[in-house]
Amino acid sequence: MIFSDQLNHASIIDGCRLSRAKIIAYPHNDVDALEDLIKEHRGNYRRALVVTDGVFSMDGDIAPLPQLAEVAKRHNCILMVDDAHGEGVLGRGGRGIVDHFGLHGIVDIEVGTLSKAFGVVGGVVAGSKRLVEWLRQRGRPFLFSSAMTVPDVAACLAALDLLEESTELVDRLWENARYFKAEMQALGFDTGQSETPITPVMLGEAPLAQTFSRRLFEEGVFATAIGYPTVPRGAARIRVMPSAAHTKEDLDFALQAFAKVGRELGVIG
Template sequence: MNNLSKRLSLIKENDLYRDCRYFCSSQAPKVNMEGKEVILLGSNNYLGLCDDARLKEAAIKAVNKYGVGAGGSRLTTGSYDLHRKLEEKIATFKGTENSLVFNTGYMANVGILSALCDRKWVIFCDKYNHASIIDGCLLSGAKLVRYKHCDMSDLERKIHIYKGKNNLIVTDGVFSMDGDVAPLKEIVKLAKRYEILTMVDDAHGVGVLGERGSGTAAYFGVSEHIDIQMGTLSKAIASVGGYIAGKKEVIDYFKNLSRSFIFSTGLPPASIAVSLKAIEIIEKDNKRRERLTVLSNWFKKELKLMGFNTTDTITPIIPVIIGDAKKANKLSENLLEEGIYIPAIRPPTVPKGTSRLRISLMATHTYEDLSYVLKVIKEQGRRLQIIEG
């Protein structure tokens, strides 16, 4: 136990200690955080559906009809007609033959990769892929080859060196800490050229990109060329859970061999009902997505004009790169004192020397609130000598 204390002390000394922030209200542009109203700029609730009345009504109806718990794993007693409806809905939404719902995106990635691959496989993995992908790769026992972030030349070079009999390229669609998008067209070309399977984690792309908000693969027009489309129900869809979408045979395989699916109690009916309603709204309502794009482009432009180091992305994820973990932490704390919550992201979530504030916008943010945020972040950026002025 003494060793644990030493490790914790070291984490605190390096400004890498993290703790939970507790909300006393729904995920919305403004939230009650431990008794204080703050503008929330760190949520993955991209379309602002977490507090939508239609989703609440769907949950209440499901509770009244089905109760509150699933009662067992999906392959024993935990499957409901709602689960089947959602899986059919996701398949149509993603343009695939079938889909399978997991309890979380993390469990989906771990379950997919560990069931598909073994020591005979080689997995080519973007260096900035989500931790759940890395953990799934490691659990599989496959040879893990990490290529430079979105660098197709490096990927092809490593394919030449390491390609085996069974191979997979896996990438995030939208990278959660940088907000940039994987070059899926180029990845598909390489996969076809070298006969390699492809998998895309589209957790942060669904609801934000593509025709009807169906994600990154649709945005690039390569949906039919991605072998495994994975995603979550907890970001723009405003519920909880993960999924895999693909050919019927592929889904049947994972239903029978993915341990994180087989040995987990099914998601509760209320969450499934919320996901169904949210996807229905996303498919029909382009206005939220359009407004989110306009807000994000304007906000990024203003930050750049102030001199902040950020990236030019097509998503509502806006990293403000600070570099030093202590300074990133201090900026986040100062903003919170002014009624603005933007989490400081530090190693090991991001590489050393790239600590940042991860701003994520909602379609329901107002220009008035965001103008106030810009004013304050400019003042604090100058005070901490992050920007000139």
């Protein structure tokens, strides 16, 4: 049986479906509701898995991982976190949500990607030696995938070296994120409940978000519109992701474009 957060990424949802396990979605980040569902259903299954994103890609909020770990342990559930949007962002030098909360050795499975903050391609599943060996022998996506190229592997290792040597890039990322969010809020934009550099600019209806995105592109800013079914109806947005590579001048250029388009389309006054 799998207990999955309602706002988990589509890749987690697809993985759950492919497993053929019984799936129960629990309300987003609601630990009490999760525990109630586990109490109701756990006894019917030998094994149970709780799976969550570390950082939720559409809203930028963070999973309550310490509380999830307590519930999972209390009810003998495996705990899995997909930290695709947390690695390179949270924790010491970008070590991710497990490090952010000091939960080393407590989270059973951590899934990550090398195609976001690390800027290359590939992915990783980390866990116990027994789990890793089992996946090597039984994981179909791993067994029937081609190996990464040598240059890609070298680039991944180089990215890790950079993050291990210094926190400069991660510090700059957060500095840029704080500046951009504060300025967007000062302009009157709704940036949702984000706790991370992922910055949703909430617009409501999908046609407005699409028009806003097109106008931004005409003003020299690439920021994509996100609408249903990726997010619920009425919750369309522009998703902005500042990076450590942006200068203050870059961010100010983007802010000017958002201000111009926002006023033009009646989103801000």
